[in-house]
Amino acid sequence: MDRRIADYLQQFELLDLFPEYVREEMFVATYSSGERLFSQSDEADTLYLLVKGKLKISILSPEGKRLILAFKSQFDIVGDVEYVRECPFINTVEAVTDIVVIGISYDALRKHMADNAAWLQFLLQTITTKFETKTRAMNFNLLYTVDVRAASYLLSMTPTQPMLGSTSLIDMADLIGTSYRHLNRVLQQFEQAGWIVKKRGKITLLDRDALLEQAGQNIYE
Incomplete structure (x- = not known):
């Protein structure tokens, strides 16, 4: 296992959330400023933990315009909603700065974490926060x-x-x-x-x- 994985998880107090045999299936990836992690409607098969840098999240509106939903800095998660819903990526995610992410496949999560109560509670908290953020972002474009x-x-x-x-x-x-x-x-x-x-x-x-x-x-x- 890449030692950086444990160090990053420890930094954000997540080391105990993922057992060692789960951490063995994680990998570290870097993206340069302006690089796209994935696009809206791409097939989703990996969950990403943002541990360094900043992301821009946008969505294509029904009118064909791309609207900003939010900017995210470490620590944050992308791909969690798609993991739960088993659907393609809902948004487009791009690096604003050079970033570091920890990735883990959905298959590994379903195999090892599907019945882990702490993990499921963590997912619930992060996903509800995201839907609140999305609603607020849509209102911003109307109100500001x-x-x-x-x-x-x-x-x-x-x-x-x-x-x-x-x-x-x-x-x-x-x-x-x-x-x-x-x-x-x-x-x-x-x-x-x-x-x-x-x-x-x-x-x-x-x-x-x-x-x-x-x-x-x-x-x-």
Whole structure:
């Protein structure tokens, strides 16, 4: 077994949750910033424990627009709902920063943990929290103005450095639930205020405090 698995589980007080023979079936994987772990509707066969870094979770709406549901930092789990429902992945999950995850196959979990009361209680808690988060995220896109959503998105996408790499404003507009024109106007206002700089498709944050004040709170976190 990779020693890092026990170290990470110990760090998040989960070592006792998984017996050693279950930990033997786990593996460590790394993903680079911008890399996708999986896409909505992909076949689901692995549960991932996020132990380092930050993820972006989004979903394709019935209208064909991709909306942000949440950003997740360690510790968190992805693939748990699909494990219980035995369905394809419901959301698209991408790395915002370089990340480390611990993976374990659904087959191994069903074989070793299906009757483990502590594991089932842990799953119940994490899944109910996720549905609460999803409901709140959908409400955000209805209740919060575009400037709040844009400021929160920029803050969430730049947790460790001030620059947001080359990105399509059309994609960004879809993710926060607005039009390209409206988003562009808001970003121009941010730039005029001295909060950001847009250059060659990249956005650099100059004043995080002002953006956080604009958002009131970081609604996606």
